[in-house]
Amino acid sequence: MAKVLVEEVINHFKLELICGKKGINREILTSDISRPGLEMAGFFTYYPAERVQLLGKTELSFFASLSKKEREDRMNQLCTEKTPAIVISRGLEVPEELIESSEKAGVPVLRSTLKSTRLSSLITNYLETRLAPTTSIHGVLVDVYGVGVLLTGDSGVGKSETALELVKRGHRLVADDSVEIRQAGENELVGNAPELIRHLLEIRGLGIINVMTLFGAGAVRNYKKIALVIHLEFWDPDKVYDRLGLEEERVKLIDTFIPRLVLPVRPGRNLAVIVEVASMNYRLKNMGVNTAQQFSERLNEAIRDR
Known part of the structure; x- marks a missing residue:
């Protein structure tokens, strides 16, 4: 099965590694990108943990309105053993709760200055090419x-x-x-x-x-x-x-x-x-x-x- 390492994505797009360095050798097995809006609201029933997670202005703005305990709970559920990486768009500030959860679970948190839609398109196209049969x-x-x-x-x-x-x-x-x-x-x-x-x-x-x-x-x-x-x-x-x-x-x-x-x-x-x-x-x-x-x-x- 074709696979791409998170480190390859970091190098290709020159992403900033914020935390979770020990997980940069995690494997990405699907080209689908997930924007966990429902997960930020607490609905994790169908959470696609195997996908790269992209957090943009919408997700982080809603996240900031939650209580301290809710923020910690959301990020602990977002960072799993299956999650290859979490990418922050627009150069936005990374929440402290995400940094703590990513370090505990070993999930790399990456950041780009690109807008969410553009970044999602570029990463998807790259992964589709690399993961194609x-x-x-x-x-x-x-x-x-x-x-x-x-x-x-x-x-x-x-x-x-x-x-x-x-x-x-x-x-x-x-x-x-x-x-x-x-x-x-x-x-x-x-x-x-x-x-x-x-x-x-x-x-x-x-x-x-x-x-x-x-x-x-x-x-x-x-x-x-x-x-x-x-x-x-x-x-x-x-x-x-x-x-x-x-x-x-x-x-x-x-x-x-x-x-x-x-x-x-x-x-x-x-x-x-x-x-x-x-x-x-x-x-x-x-x-x-x-x-x-x-x-x-x-x-x-x-x-x-x-």
Whole structure:
């Protein structure tokens, strides 16, 4: 399971650590942020203790109106063993009761000068990215006409060579050999290269080349949304390949289904050009133009007329 340490959040957003230093290695397991307004009023029945708690001007203003005993009770219930951290927005003063409870429970109390809404949005986006489901697959990811194309296939089938030809034709390389994929949204997958091999491309017989150094910064991208999977395989004369394009195959990556094409590889086929056309055809389908479907309809009409 993916996790983020509180210390990483502190360093990323340059938050001020007020107290509870012994808890900075606590793990954050969810991207949800809680603003405990009802809890300040004493309702802890459904308190989501596993979330980062954000206290803003509204919560602290109400808290200040409570009696001394109520304030102590609220903060003792707010700071639990599960609570990863409590963040104060707007640079507001931290209540003494919170400092005492956080030190006893080991819950880090952090402070930022940002407004509550902005701070909540930034932390949520950061945690969603870090905690998103991820996987790593063998393949090549390229940006072709704005379409993220993931090339897969057996080793030696020509994925890297196809990517090199695409780069020469003005497209951009994202990752070669190993592609790290994360679930960025409900139906959105984003791929990138591991830091060690970023911008590098391996060509058998030539070795490893740096695409950005050879072709310039415009020839690479650090990440790209994956829209289409193209599987390269050696030509099998006994296999029947799709010649019309009516059947759309889909492959599941993490929790998302992506359109998948199978391209047979044999001498004389210009794979880079075919990948370009496949990308343009994908964009055309998204605009509502399905050439294969239109041909099928015209063919059926011709048969009926006869």
